[in-house]
Amino acid sequence: MKKIDIAILGLGTVGGGTYQVIEREREQIAKKEGFELNVKKVLALDYSVPIPDEKKAKDIEEIVNDPDIKIVVELIGGKTVAKKFILAALKAGKTVVSANKELIANCWQELQDAAMETGAGFYFEASVGGGIPILRSVQESLQANTIRSLSAIINGTTNYILTNMEDNGSDFDVVLKEAQQLGYAEADPTSDIEAFDSMYKLSILSSLAFGVHIPIDHIHREGITRITGLDMQLAHELGMTIKLLAIAKKDGDTVEARVHPTMIPLSHPLANVKGVFNSIFMNGSAVGDVMFYGRGAGDFPTASAVVSDIIYAVNADGKHKYAPYIGKDDPNVIFNTNWTSSYYLRFSVADKPGVLSAITGIMGKYNVGIASVIQKGTGSDDVPLIFVTYDTKEEDMNAALKEICLLDAVNEVSSCIRVEA
Amino acid sequence: MKKIDIAILGLGTVGGGTYQVIEREREQIAKKEGFELNVKKVLALDYSVPIPDEKKAKDIEEIVNDPDIKIVVELIGGKTVAKKFILAALKAGKTVVSANKELIANCWQELQDAAMETGAGFYFEASVGGGIPILRSVQESLQANTIRSLSAIINGTTNYILTNMEDNGSDFDVVLKEAQQLGYAEADPTSDIEAFDSMYKLSILSSLAFGVHIPIDHIHREGITRITGLDMQLAHELGMTIKLLAIAKKDGDTVEARVHPTMIPLSHPLANVKGVFNSIFMNGSAVGDVMFYGRGAGDFPTASAVVSDIIYAVNADGKHKYAPYIGKDDPNVIFNTNWTSSYYLRFSVADKPGVLSAITGIMGKYNVGIASVIQKGTGSDDVPLIFVTYDTKEEDMNAALKEICLLDAVNEVSSCIRVEA
Numbered sequence: 001m002k003k004i005d006i007a008i009l010g011l012g013t014v015g016g017g018t019y020q021v022i023e024r025e026r027e028q029i030a031k032k033e034g035f036e037l038n039v040k041k042v043l044a045l046d047y048s049v050p051i052p053d054e055k056k057a058k059d060i061e062e063i064v065n066d067p068d069i070k071i072v073v074e075l076i077g078g079k080t081v082a083k084k085f086i087l088a089a090l091k092a093g094k095t096v097v098s099a100n101k102e103l104i105a106n107c108w109q110e111l112q113d114a115a116m117e118t119g120a121g122f123y124f125e126a127s128v129g130g131g132i133p134i135l136r137s138v139q140e141s142l143q144a145n146t147i148r149s150l151s152a153i154i155n156g157t158t159n160y161i162l163t164n165m166e167d168n169g170s171d172f173d174v175v176l177k178e179a180q181q182l183g184y185a186e187a188d189p190t191s192d193i194e195a196f197d198s199m200y201k202l203s204i205l206s207s208l209a210f211g212v213h214i215p216i217d218h219i220h221r222e223g224i225t226r227i228t229g230l231d232m233q234l235a236h237e238l239g240m241t242i243k244l245l246a247i248a249k250k251d252g253d254t255v256e257a258r259v260h261p262t263m264i265p266l267s268h269p270l271a272n273v274k275g276v277f278n279s280i281f282m283n284g285s286a287v288g289d290v291m292f293y294g295r296g297a298g299d300f301p302t303a304s305a306v307v308s309d310i311i312y313a314v315n316a317d318g319k320h321k322y323a324p325y326i327g328k329d330d331p332n333v334i335f336n337t338n339w340t341s342s343y344y345l346r347f348s349v350a351d352k353p354g355v356l357s358a359i360t361g362i363m364g365k366y367n368v369g370i371a372s373v374i375q376k377g378t379g380s381d382d383v384p385l386i387f388v389t390y391d392t393k394e395e396d397m398n399a400a401l402k403e404i405c406l407l408d409a410v411n412e413v414s415s416c417i418r419v420e421a
Numbered sequence: 422m423k424k425i426d427i428a429i430l431g432l433g434t435v436g437g438g439t440y441q442v443i444e445r446e447r448e449q450i451a452k453k454e455g456f457e458l459n460v461k462k463v464l465a466l467d468y469s470v471p472i473p474d475e476k477k478a479k480d481i482e483e484i485v486n487d488p489d490i491k492i493v494v495e496l497i498g499g500k501t502v503a504k505k506f507i508l509a510a511l512k513a514g515k516t517v518v519s520a521n522k523e524l525i526a527n528c529w530q531e532l533q534d535a536a537m538e539t540g541a542g543f544y545f546e547a548s549v550g551g552g553i554p555i556l557r558s559v560q561e562s563l564q565a566n567t568i569r570s571l572s573a574i575i576n577g578t579t580n581y582i583l584t585n586m587e588d589n590g591s592d593f594d595v596v597l598k599e600a601q602q603l604g605y606a607e608a609d610p611t612s613d614i615e616a617f618d619s620m621y622k623l624s625i626l627s628s629l630a631f632g633v634h635i636p637i638d639h640i641h642r643e644g645i646t647r648i649t650g651l652d653m654q655l656a657h658e659l660g661m662t663i664k665l666l667a668i669a670k671k672d673g674d675t676v677e678a679r680v681h682p683t684m685i686p687l688s689h690p691l692a693n694v695k696g697v698f699n700s701i702f703m704n705g706s707a708v709g710d711v712m713f714y715g716r717g718a719g720d721f722p723t724a725s726a727v728v729s730d731i732i733y734a735v736n737a738d739g740k741h742k743y744a745p746y747i748g749k750d751d752p753n754v755i756f757n758t759n760w761t762s763s764y765y766l767r768f769s770v771a772d773k774p775g776v777l778s779a780i781t782g783i784m785g786k787y788n789v790g791i792a793s794v795i796q797k798g799t800g801s802d803d804v805p806l807i808f809v810t811y812d813t814k815e816e817d818m819n820a821a822l823k824e825i826c827l828l829d830a831v832n833e834v835s836s837c838i839r840v841e842a
Contacts, residue, residue: 017707021707024706025706028632029565032564133554133558133561133562136557137562141554143733144446144725144729145725285445286721287552287716287721287725287726288719290715290716292714293711293713294710294711295710300706301709304566304707305708306565308562
């Protein structure tokens with residue numbers, strides 16, 4: 001039986017998982033695919049699983065110069081060493097499989113150009129949605145569709161935090177600490193909670209879905225740090241919950257892409273995606289609504305996608321597909337930032353006569369229609385006043401909020417969360 | 422740009438949808454894939470969409486003998502003409518794309534052998550789950566996994582009926598008539614409501630997922646005709662709902678495959694799959710739980726899968742993959758029919774002293790543990806008595822029911838529905 005030699009760079013959680021999945025599933029993969037996967041070399045600073053000494057490479061050259069190794073799996077992460085090693089492998093004509101969303105979102109064109117130059121493959125299913133087969137589905141199953149919109153929970157850490165806030169009524173800081181203790185959030189959680197991670201993934205996913213490059217600097221990004229237990233409780237009173245959604249829409253040449261906390265009805269399919277699970281909801285011109293759900297992170301789920309890419313690359317037999325439209329920004333594409341959505345607004349106000357009238361007056365001036373109001377008056381100087389608006393243009397909302405903030409009776413805009421149906 | 426000539430056989434709902442999707446999406450497909458799809462010929466008895474006269478073929482020979490036509494799309498359905506035409510096309514070396522679950526479930530080996538003989542491709546994503554990319558995901562995204570179990574809602578008609586019974590408290594017959602009027606159920610609904618359709622689809626899906634042939638005669642099949650409004654109401658009282666689930670499990674060489682009405686907790690991901698939507702829930706050794714959701718039928722959703730297969734086949738560039746393990750039944754595989762599950766049982770009994778004791782006595786004798794009882798006594802000769810059991814072996818349950826039926830006070834076993842967690 002044909003044997004495929006591969007090398008793994010980085011043996012942390014996903015690297016270790018990938019090594020183990022290849023060992024465990026070797027036989028059934030061989031039976032179905034007709035070849036055997038063999039990890040010939042591993043290059044790592046630290047080893048999360050035991051590796052025979054003869055498989056440990058001393059440097060990247062040992063791998064790049066080994067003619068037996070056809071596929072290099074990069075699971076180091078980050079943008080420096082990982083990039084250098086990937087480019088070295090591609091330049092040597094070796095196909096690269098990577099889960100590195102940050103690097104790909106930032107340097108897709110450069111990496112793909114390097115791959116195309118030598119005809120090597122460049123695969124990254126594991127970079128979005130962990131084990132969920134979303135990128136391959138977009139490329140190999142939904143080709144007949146013009147994708148019109150997608151909304152997705154693609155960060156497990158923030159979904160874990162929001163689910164816990166929802167289920168236990170806790171505040172953000174408390175749940176974040178718990179999540180860190182349990183290993184669901186990193187010591188420095190910035191990339192997750194400030195939605196950088198979701199932004200990278202949305203750039204990759206929406207670019208493939210829409211067939212035009214959606215660079216990260218055209219993605220509006222807001223994290224979940226300002227969401228409070230009170231907001232979550234009020235969301236439930238309104239029949240909704242709060243999720244960190246990555247949203248992208250394309251209408252003709254106009255594209256919008258944004259990651260932000262979003263209120264959705266409890267009946268929305270994404271409302272039931274709990275804990276560390278991820279889910280991607282899409283609408284295509286032929287297929288209509290379609291949804292994918294699964295584990296968005298972790299050793300074995302992510303390894304499932306990595307090993308799938310390896311097998312897929314072997315079967316491509318040297319004829320790799322690329323997404324060349326990513327390479328050059330399409331001059332026809334208009335990135336809309338003045339999108340439309342309805343809003344949940346929570347103000348802290350002094351409970352005085354005329355406050356409601358003043359605020360709603362300003363809203364009216366900027367075409368902000370009010371769908372519902374919750375006023376929990378206590379006669380104090382700091383009471384919450386909650387609105388849910390009808391569809392409003394982003395710029396109108398910003399202008400209205402700016403003016404409302406100037407009102408004497410308004411202490412602050414405590415929350416401003418977009419609502420999607 | 423390269424032009425790919427195809428022929429469509431059958432222009433009913435899905436055939437018409439396929440023709441239209443190819444027309445509408447030609448440009449974006451060409452942009453992403455680098456070739457243009459062209460429907461050169463259509464062979465049909467009746468035309469659901471307008472077709473230029475020069476595209477109308479007079480017989481199958483005109484298509485089979487046309488060297489330009491590389492791909493033949495069979496959307497006639499049934500096992501006679503469709504089979505003849507598919508075999509003719511495959512023997513002429515033309516790749517076939519089909520949505521014909523009944524034919525494939527019955528004659529997979531013969532059709533695949535014919536394809537392998539000439540090296541033609543044979544694709545059928547649309548045969549399971551309509552527009553949901555499930556077969557391709559199993560084959561091209563979950564290869565690193567040993568699939569251990571799957572449970573799926575893969576028949577839209579029955580799910581529409583059960584959802585309506587759930588939402589409106591109606592009985593089966595009433596909702597079926599409504600569904601027929603709305604076009605969601607056929608004039609002869611047997612294939613759907615008696616679960617033949619789900620059985621065909623489960624055979625195809627589980628064979629690909631497990632990598633061994635699961636023939637339809639090893640699939641236990643029960644339809645939904647005996648489900649009553651009362652059962653649905655009682656399910657809700659128990660925190661559950663009733664779905665027609667296609668279930669398959671593999672543990673080593675032991676396989677079980679069954680389609681039957683199933684009670685599942687309202688918190689189960691499949692419980693929220695409503696109306697004509699389909700969903701497939703799977704567990705893989707690496708990926709863990711993963712779920713796919715979308716429209717399982719209809720013109721455009723099914724066409725999405727058909728056109729995807731066409732594009733995929735073109736990209737395979739003559740190197741088509743097969744599932745050769747389907748061809749021969751694996752002698753090592755043991756088909757288990759004495760599976761384990763818990764049960765919801767509803768008896769009609771005469772409300773007399775000693776009935777409960779007699780029934781539970783028999784249950785005890787056959788190791789049927791009782792998780793809960795609902796007794797709605799009215800002192801009459803026909804009162805419902807409901808049990809939910811713990812995990813029980815199928816054979817034990819059958820033996821117990823047989824003996825319970827012989828009790829004087831027991832009028833009938835009104836319902837016996839398996840429960841899955």
